Amino acid sequence: MTVEIRGVHKSFRRRGSAAQHVLRGIDLTVEEGEFVSFIGHSGCGKSTLLNLVGGLDRPNAGEIVVDGQAVTGPGPERAMVFQNYSLLPRLSLLANVREAVRAARPDWSRTKADDMVERYLTAVGLWEHRDKRPGQVSGGMAQRAAVARAFAVGPRTLLLDEPFGALDALTRSRLQQQLVELWGSESETEKVLMVTHGLDEAILLADRIVVMSNPPQPSVRTIIPVPIPRPRDRATITSHPAYARTQEQLADLLLADNTAAA
Structure with a gap:
């Protein structure tokens, strides 16, 4: 099963102005078992591309096919x-996750839905805090709840x-x-696509890093494989010979793109 992005273009038009192209001719395939990160300067279309894969927006041209089905919506x-955990403030952490599961999976039995809610709140260490509202927990705990909700x-x-x-x-x-632990062991998730500004985060987590280029040609500049075996440990990964090489390569690409846009 794959995510296939085929010739995707996306532009936005404001009244009285020319169309602004935020993606031009994106071609990319993400295979089952892959973790792919997207990096690039602000405005290069990273989040827009992710929204298109999620079905939150539609491309002007091209198509996105996930597991053999064309994406037409969420x-x-x-x-x-998201960066903002987007939890419903009046609901408990438990209710936030449960409502998402019931809305997304109406065909699941109540028992299965509740089991999944408990499984992932427990996995991120929040089961004992399940009755608290988002405003009663730290930002890190709220984001853990958002991760649990997604899984x-x-x-x-x-x-x-x-x-x-x-x-x-x-x-x-x-x-x-x-x-990484949830993705690798407990979940049904086969593929992860992640937007990040952190080079260290991209190298730590990803199998491949997609470097996006700046406007006026916002597209895939290049794709860098991360030749560091899993499991990876933050404390020791920097000593791997490929770490510094990959980081330098990514930094050079971003610097060159920034200089060209100046």
């Missing part, structure tokens, strides 16, 4: 986690839009580890 086979609907494809960008370094590190 679906339970794809789940998203609990049983998606085959997980879409992450800078989910840890607003967190402190220690919380971010812990959530990165939890994410």
Whole structure:
């Protein structure tokens, strides 16, 4: 099963102005078992591309096919986690996850839905805090609830839009580890697509890193494989010979793109 992005173009038009192209001719295939990260400067279309895969928007041209089905809108086979955890403030963490599961999976029995809710709130260490509302927990805990909510609907494809960008370094590190553990062992998720600004995060998590180019030609500049075997440990990964080489390669590409746009 794959995510296939075929010749995708996307532009936005404001009244009285010319169309602004945010994606031009994107071609990319993400295979089953892959974790792919997207990096690039602000405005290069990373989040827009993720929204298109999630079915939150439609391309002007081209198509996106996930597991053999053309994407025409949101679906339970794809789940998203945003930088802002987007939990409903009046509901408890438990109710937030449960409502998402019931909405996404109306065909599941109540028992199965409740089991999935408990399974993933427990997996991210929040079961004992399940009756608290988002405003009663830290930002890191709220984002863990958002991750649990995404996994609990049983998606085959997980879409992450800078989910840890607003967190402190220690919380971010812990959530990165939890994410990899959930993806690798407990979940039904086969593919992960993640937007990030962090080179270290991309190298730590991804199998391939898609470097996006700046306007006026916002597209895939190049794709960098990460030749570091799993499992990866944040404390030791920097000593791997490929780490510094990959980081330098990514930094050079981003610097060159920034210089060209100046």
